[in-house]
Amino acid sequence: MGMVSFISTVPSLLALAPLPSPTTSTTSVAVSKYPIHASTVRCKIEADNGSEDQFGRRDILKCFGATLGMEIIASSGSFVEEANAADLIQRRQRSEFQSSVKGTLFTAIKANPDLVPSLLTLAMNDAMTYDKATKSGGPNGSVRFSSEISRPENKGLSAAMNLLEEAKKEIDSYSKGGPISFADLIQFAAQSALKSTFLASAIRKCGGNEEKGSLLYTAYGSNGQWGLFDKQFGRSDAQEPDPEGRVPLWAKASVQEMKDKFSAIGFGPRQLAVMSAFLGPDQMATETLLATDRDVAPWVEKYQRSRETVSETDYEVDLITTLTKLSALGQQINYEAYAYPVQRVDFSKLKL
Incomplete structure (x- = not known):
């Protein structure tokens, strides 16, 4: 041995x-x-x-x-x-690109404020195709296909889709990490649309003074609540339309039909009430209908009271939380999307 x-x-x-x-x-x-x-x-x-x-x-x-x-x-x-160094570089690249995307969308939406309700509904309908049983559908950009955008539940949303297609051309022109997916673009457009409504509300509370309204939103607004939403940047586009019949016709749906659809994706009366701005062009009409249901009514009243306050904290935080969950249903986020290789300097070619 x-x-x-x-x-x-x-x-x-x-x-x-x-x-x-x-x-x-x-x-x-x-x-x-x-x-x-x-x-x-x-x-x-x-x-x-x-x-x-x-x-x-x-x-x-x-x-x-x-x-x-x-x-x-x-x-x-x-x-x-x-x-770790490579990861930090990728994070910085994605963060810089995301900031540019938000800037482009904010400018486009500011020039077309009448499309805000349509942009919100577009994001909702793209996500609402999610089917929990088959793990299919969801916020995958399938609503961009002509056969899907032309469905009854998407009536009137073509103008919003056209706006995003134009914005995409600009975004892709400066992207160093490949074209942005429609799936990401649609959900981040909803984020920009919400921010514009929050800011507009603050300006109204300041008597229409934009400078004071911006200061109010900066001091009391909800920008700090978007962290998790921003991390979910890297959705992949569907290559074909999602199946028909998965999204209700919100303008004609009963409260029970809305509750059933929200329940099918894991949401309840609270989330239904806070998403009222997404359920058609007339938010107040939608809330009036929702208030007829005893399960939803308390939440409708809660968010109406919250919107009357200076900070709107309850309403804004719950709305951001719900949109964050909705915008990730069934999606596998690629956290390396939009990153790009850093060019290395060839020191042998430098003339000293």
Whole structure:
């Protein structure tokens, strides 16, 4: 029986040590020039009678595997640092691109404020195709297809879709990480539309003074609540329309039909009430209808009272939370989307 002590660390792979002599119980392999005490591995070798001085192939593989594993652990620090650096670069790229997207959408919506209700309904209807049983549909941009946008529930939304198609051309022209998906564009347009309504409300409370209204929204508004929504940036577009019959005709739907649809995607009366602005062009008419239902009425009244306050906290926070959940139904977010490789400088071509 012989005992061999393998001591190894990255970056070298050691050659096999000299075979032990019959009179030697252990032999030590030379220590690497990068010693790490925790990487010492002792492997017991049991030799056959008559071949005591030879390694078995399986024994060599066991020791080699243990040694290699310790080498990986010892070198992981540099890999982690490089991975973290790459991750930070990707986050910065996505953040900068997202800020530009928001700027483009804000400008487009400011020039077309009459399309705000349509943009909200467009985002709602694109997401409402989600089917929990089959895990299909959802906010995947399928509403862009002519056969889907022309359905009865999407009547009057073509102008909003046209606005986003024009915005997409501009966004894609400055994107370094590929074209933005319609799935992302539609949901972020809803975000911009909501922000514009929140800001408009603050301006009204300041007697129409835009500067004071902007200060009021900055001080009491809900910008800080969008963190999770902003992280969900990287949806993929559907390649065909979603099945028909999944989205109610909101203008003609009963409260019970609305409740049933919201329940089917995991929402309740609270979420139905707070999303009233998405359920057609006339929010007050929708709320009047919802207030006839005893389950929904308390929430309608709660959000109406909240909108009368300076901060509108209850209404805005619940609305952002609900839209965030709605805009991610069934979606696998690609957190590397819109990132791009950083150009490396070829120092050999520099003239010093």
